[in-house]
Amino acid sequence: xxxxLYDKIWNEHLVHENKDGSSLIYIDRHLVxxxxxxxxxxxxxxxxxNIWNKNSIFAVSDHNVPTKNRAxxxxxxxxxxxxDTLIDNCKKHKLSYFDLNNINQGIVHVIGPELAITxxxxxxxxxxxxxxxxxxxxxxxxGIGTSDxxxxxxTQCININKEKNFxxxxxxxxxxxxxxxxxxxxxxxxxxxxxxxxxTIEFTGNCIENMSIESRMTMCNMSIEAGAKSGLVxxxxxxxxxxxxxxxxxxKQHLNSAIKYWETLVSDSDAEFDKTLSFDAADVLPQVxxxxxxxxxxxxxxxxxxxxxENDSSKKQYIQRALDYMGLEANQDIQSxxxxxxxxxxxxxxxxxxxxxxxxILEGYKISDxxxxxxxxxxxxxxxxxxxxxxxxxxxxKSGFEWREPGCSMCLGMNNDSLLPYERxxxxxxxxxxxRQGDKGRTHLVSxxxxxxxxxxxxxxxxxxxxxxx
Amino acid sequence: MKNKIIExxxxxxDQSNIDTDAIIPKQYxxxxxxxxxxxxxxxxxxxxxxxxxxxxxxxxLNSDFVLNIKPYSxxxxxxxxxxxxxxxxxxxxxxxxxxxxIEAVISTSFADIFYRNSFKNxxxxxxxxxxxxxxxxxxISASPKYNLTINIQNQTITTPxxxxxxxxxxxxxxxxxxxxxxxxxxxLKYKDKIxxxxxxxxxxxxxxxxxxxx
Ligand code: SF4
Numbered sequence: 001x002x003x004x005l006y007d008k009i010w011n012e013h014l015v016h017e018n019k020d021g022s023s024l025i026y027i028d029r030h031l032v033x034x035x036x037x038x039x040x041x042x043x044x045x046x047x048x049x050n051i052w053n054k055n056s057i058f059a060v061s062d063h064n065v066p067t068k069n070r071a072x073x074x075x076x077x078x079x080x081x082x083x084d085t086l087i088d089n090c091k092k093h094k095l096s097y098f099d100l101n102n103i104n105q106g107i108v109h110v111i112g113p114e115l116a117i118t119x120x121x122x123x124x125x126x127x128x129x130x131x132x133x134x135x136x137x138x139x140x141x142x143g144i145g146t147s148d149x150x151x152x153x154x155t156q157c158i159n160i161n162k163e164k165n166f167x168x169x170x171x172x173x174x175x176x177x178x179x180x181x182x183x184x185x186x187x188x189x190x191x192x193x194x195x196x197x198x199x200t201i202e203f204t205g206n207c208i209e210n211m212s213i214e215s216r217m218t219m220c221n222m223s224i225e226a227g228a229k230s231g232l233v234x235x236x237x238x239x240x241x242x243x244x245x246x247x248x249x250x251x252k253q254h255l256n257s258a259i260k261y262w263e264t265l266v267s268d269s270d271a272e273f274d275k276t277l278s279f280d281a282a283d284v285l286p287q288v289x290x291x292x293x294x295x296x297x298x299x300x301x302x303x304x305x306x307x308x309x310e311n312d313s314s315k316k317q318y319i320q321r322a323l324d325y326m327g328l329e330a331n332q333d334i335q336s337x338x339x340x341x342x343x344x345x346x347x348x349x350x351x352x353x354x355x356x357x358x359x360x361i362l363e364g365y366k367i368s369d370x371x372x373x374x375x376x377x378x379x380x381x382x383x384x385x386x387x388x389x390x391x392x393x394x395x396x397x398k399s400g401f402e403w404r405e406p407g408c409s410m411c412l413g414m415n416n417d418s419l420l421p422y423e424r425x426x427x428x429x430x431x432x433x434x435x436r437q438g439d440k441g442r443t444h445l446v447s448x449x450x451x452x453x454x455x456x457x458x459x460x461x462x463x464x465x466x467x468x469x470x
Numbered sequence: 471m472k473n474k475i476i477e478x479x480x481x482x483x484d485q486s487n488i489d490t491d492a493i494i495p496k497q498y499x500x501x502x503x504x505x506x507x508x509x510x511x512x513x514x515x516x517x518x519x520x521x522x523x524x525x526x527x528x529x530x531l532n533s534d535f536v537l538n539i540k541p542y543s544x545x546x547x548x549x550x551x552x553x554x555x556x557x558x559x560x561x562x563x564x565x566x567x568x569x570x571x572i573e574a575v576i577s578t579s580f581a582d583i584f585y586r587n588s589f590k591n592x593x594x595x596x597x598x599x600x601x602x603x604x605x606x607x608x609x610i611s612a613s614p615k616y617n618l619t620i621n622i623q624n625q626t627i628t629t630p631x632x633x634x635x636x637x638x639x640x641x642x643x644x645x646x647x648x649x650x651x652x653x654x655x656x657x658l659k660y661k662d663k664i665x666x667x668x669x670x671x672x673x674x675x676x677x678x679x680x681x682x683x684x
Contacts, residue, residue, distance in 0.1 A: 015667045016660045020642040024660060026667055028678050036560065038502035049654065053668075055681035064500065078500045078523055085502050096681065122678065129559040129583055145561035145587035146504075147653070155657045157664055160586075161640075193487055194553040197582055227556065229582050250677035258677045293487050314551060318486060412496050433491040433557060435514045 002268040004165045005234050006200045009140040009265070013123045015157055024157040028122040031108050032059040032095070032149070034086040035414070036127030040150035041089040051093050052156035058117050059090050059097045062107045064414050067377050067404035070100055079415065104247065106380025106406040109133040109347035113217065114382055116246035120235050120262040125152055129224045130347050130430065135232040136216035138239055138265040140200075142229040164274040166199035166228065167267075170207035172282040177463050179357065180215035181349060181428070181447035183207075184222040185287035187279060189297040196228030199275065202267060203233050207281040213242045214353040221348045222430050225294040235265035288334050288460055289432045289445040291322035296432070298334060300450070300462045306330040325434055326442050327422065335460050337444070341425040342367070342374035342401075342455040343437070344448055346411035349428035350379030352386050354448040359392040361452035361463065361470075367400035368458030375402045375417065377409040401455070413438045426454040473623035474648045476573045476594065480618055481545035482610045483536055488550055489557035490584060494566040497522050507562055508569030512537060541615050548575045549606055554595075555584025564591045574620055576627070578603055589643045592650055594622065596637045605633075622647055 003011070016024040037059075044051070051057070064079040074080040090097035098104040104115060109130050112118040118134040124141040125131060127149040134141035144158065152158055174183060188195070201223045208216065220231030233239075240262065243249055250258040285299035296319075298304070307319040307330060323330060328337070344350070344358050355378065367374050376396050378384040384406055387393055393403045410417040411429040419425055419441025428451050429436075432443040446454065449463045498510045500523055513521055516537055517529040531538045537545075548554075548567075554577040555563065564587045567575070574594040588595050598606075609629065610616045619628040622644060627635045645651060672679055 016663050018642070020640055022640075022642060024657060024664070026664070026671070035499050039504045039561075042502075042504075047652075047654070052664075053679075055679055076500075082500050082502055119678075121675075127559060127561075129557065143559040143583055145559055145564070145583060145590065147561060147587065147590040151654050151657065154654045155661070155664065156668070157657055159653065159657055193556055194579060194581070197553070197579065227553070227581060248681070251680055254677035254680070258675070261675060293489075314484065314486070317484075321485070412491075414496050414499065431489075431491070431557060433489045435495055436491050439495070439514055439520050 002271040004267040004271045004273060005138060005202055005232055005265055006140065006163070006165055007271070009121060009123065010162060012121065018159070022159050022161050024159050025123060026157055027125050027152050028056060029117060029124040030057045030152050031112055031117070031124065031126035031131070032057055032086070033063060033108050033126070033128060034061045034082045035063045036146050037089065037149055038082065038085045039146050040127070040153060043150040044153055049154045051153050054093060054095055056156065057095045058112070059086060059095055060105055060108055060111060061086055061100065063408045063412065065100055065407040066415055067407050067409045067417060070405050076415070103381035103385060106383065107347045107350060107408055109221065110350060110379030110383065113137055113213070114246065114380055116243055116249040119243060119250070119258070120239055121265050125158065130221050132224045132229060132231045133217050133221040133347055135220040135223070135230050136213055137242070138233060138235040138262070140230060140232070143224065163200045163229070164198055165272070166196060166201045167273040167276040168201055168203050169276065169278045170203065170205040170281050171278065172280050173207055173210060174281045174284060175464060177449055177467055178284050178286055179447040179449065180211060180218040182287045183281060183284050184219050185289065185294065185297045185445065186284045188222065188226045188294050189287070191226055191277065193225060193293055193295045194227040196223060196226040199228050200230045200232060201226070201228045203231060204267070208233055209236065212353060213238055214351045217351070218348055222294070225430055234267055235262050286447065286450050286463055288450070290326065290328060290334065291319070292325050292432055292434050293322070294430065294432060294445060296322055300334055300460060302334050304328050304330055304332045304334070327424070335462070338370060338424070338459045339426050339454055340372050340423040341419060342371060342451050343377070343410040343425055343427040343429065344375070344451050345377030345379070345409050346429035347379065348430040349448050350377060350383065352383050354428065355383065355387050355392050356390070358448040358452040359395040361449045361466070362399040362401070362456065363395050365399055365456045367455040370458035371400070371455055373402070374400060374455045375404055375410065377404045378406050380406050399455070410437055412436060426451045426460070471623060472648055473621065476547065476620040476622070478547055478573070478617060479541055479545035480547045480549050480606070480610055480616050481536055481542045482607055483548055483550040484607060486551035487553045487556055490555055490560050490563035491557055493555070493563040494560065499560060499562055504565055505569060507566035508571070511566040511570040546571050546573045547618055547620070548572055549603070549610070550575065550577045551603070552578045554580050555588070556581040559583045559587070561587045561591070564588050564593050568593055576603070576606070589646045590653060592647055594620065594647050596620070596627065598635060598637060602635050
């Protein structure tokens with residue numbers, strides 16, 4: 001029978017099928033961070049259970065860590081306790097941990113692929129919904145809650161039901177300076193935040209084939225914002241190139257057998273999907289979210305919606321509530337929206353490619369006087385080092401951005417980087433929920449080059465037109 | 471046959487896409503414990519002043535928010551619109567709902583990770599059809615004191631005027647709520663099978679088990 005990539009990875013990891021339709025699936029990699037793990041380690045201790053496969057675990061602190069003055073440690077006592085708890089748990093159980101001074105430290109979803117902890121065909125979990133990112137390397141990766149973190153620690157398996165297969169096929173190529181972030185926002189705008197619930201999404205088509213691994217990660221990263229726990233891209237020559245010569249790439253001894261296995265990690269050509277949708281990449285313009293859900297998106301030439309145009313009263317309310325929260329009027333031009341802060345970072349857009357795109361726009365420009373703060377937070381120590389090697393840090397600093405240490409930072413503002421009430425931010429992160437970047441803060445999701453241009457102009461503007469003039 | 475009945479006041483929360491950031495904001499995720507999240511449930515909607523872990527001052531209630539309005543403030547069953555629990559995987563959201571005293575959430579649909587987290591902690595989630603959900607919303611706005619009875623074994627909800635709606639949940643989830651199983655214990659029944667699988671894979675895909683940690 002013809003199989004999808006998802007079916008293949010699933011079957012390969014199936015340990016046991018329960019009578020009720022759920023299955024025990026073996027987990028190859030378990031990434032652990034400080035926020036969703038302490039209660040799981042506690043649970044193990046209480047029941048005196050052992051960790052099944054310590055080699056499968058890689059831990060890092062990222063959510064709660066300072067992005068400046070690292071040498072002076074973590075000020076916030078409660079944050080420090082959480083990070084220290086992870087360090088203690090890793091010591092106690094002898095687990096791999098990357099501390100704050102280690103070049104391998106960074107956002108868990110940036111370092112996994114970058115260090116080749118994530119490899120094609122693996123099953124990978126983390127107590128974090130954006131684990132979907134890792135699917136860009138043809139691995140089955142998804143976020144889990146803390147009870148499941150404990151379950152995987154103790155059994156190396158997860159007990160789940162199989163999802164359905166959803167193919168999103170993207171033809172043609174994106175216009176110059178329109179990025180995979182714009183593409184995924186465009187898709188979420190159309191299918192909605194629950195459009196992928198119950199499915200694993202595989203992204204296919206020549207647009208994806210031509211896309212870098214980094215851009216594919218941005219697509220898979222945000223499949224959770226469409227409700228799908230996992231996004232996937234089949235293995236190809238780009239995945240192959242990406243996997244070589246990284247810290248945890250397969251050893252020489254096993255590399256050839258690994259490659260042989262990887263080459264099978266594609267959906268069979270006539271495999272049946274439960275649902276298929278097609279998009280034309282050439283239709284996609286730069287996107288900006290106007291509301292408090294990633295589906296509340298429009299293109300850069302668009303306006304905020306008018307609730308009066310909705311017949312359904314709950315839809316009307318839904319739009320009005322978002323406009324009120326965001327401090328926007330109905331029918332307002334997106335380009336008229338003025339900004340206070342700019343954030344370039346997060347597991348969606350903090351890889352080297354993202355920083356290059358932003359720097360390219362900023363080079364030779366200063367950020368607008370209206371902007372109170374603009375920060376760039378590289379996704380990992382390696383991204384930071386590479387950017388510095390290329391001189392990107394100097395471009396950012398010269399234009400008025402702050403150049404920070406790696407972490408989640410203002411994506412969720414668990415450290416000191418957050419929005420003050422009513423501040424408005426152009427952010428390359430993935431969630432514009434109420435309060436996400438700070439209590440009463442207002443978030444507009446955009447691509448790195450759109451965020452850079454918003455910094456220069458002080459309001460949203462079309463990066464495609466700008467570069468023609470530049 | 472063992473059963474569990476949940477009975478109580480409904481809290482009508484007529485919004486869709488209620489995300490886990492709203493259920494429990496990030497500042498509380500710094501806690502390394504599983505308990506004590508109840509006072510911070512829906513924190514930024516529930517209070518007018520900002521809060522943080524360890525804040526001991528009395529907070530100002532937002533009198534417009536449904537949890538602060540009588541009789542809903544005595545409720546233990548949330549009624550909400552589509553796609554409840556979307557966003558972050560934080561199980562703290564479920565711990566907060568449980569700690570506050572919520573025993574069931576009724577909606578048309580739930581986000582996947584939230585769904586799993588809920589049953590793992592004995593929080594019952596019920597999906598109803600859109601028109602059924604709207605009927606209940608309408609009835610509550612007509613008479614706010616509104617108690618539902620949920621019979622888990624029979625998978626039914628009975629309204630104050632004796633209307634009965636049925637719902638589906640998997641047998642496994644039903645048992646999780648009724649018996650409060652330890653999932654790890656159940657999986658470890660198959661530990662020999664897991665071990666055999668692992669040994670087979672160590673031969674077939676040895677690179678998976680490498681970890682050249684220094
Ligand atoms: S960068 Fe943001 S979305 Fe990504 S893992 Fe960190 S907090 Fe989560």
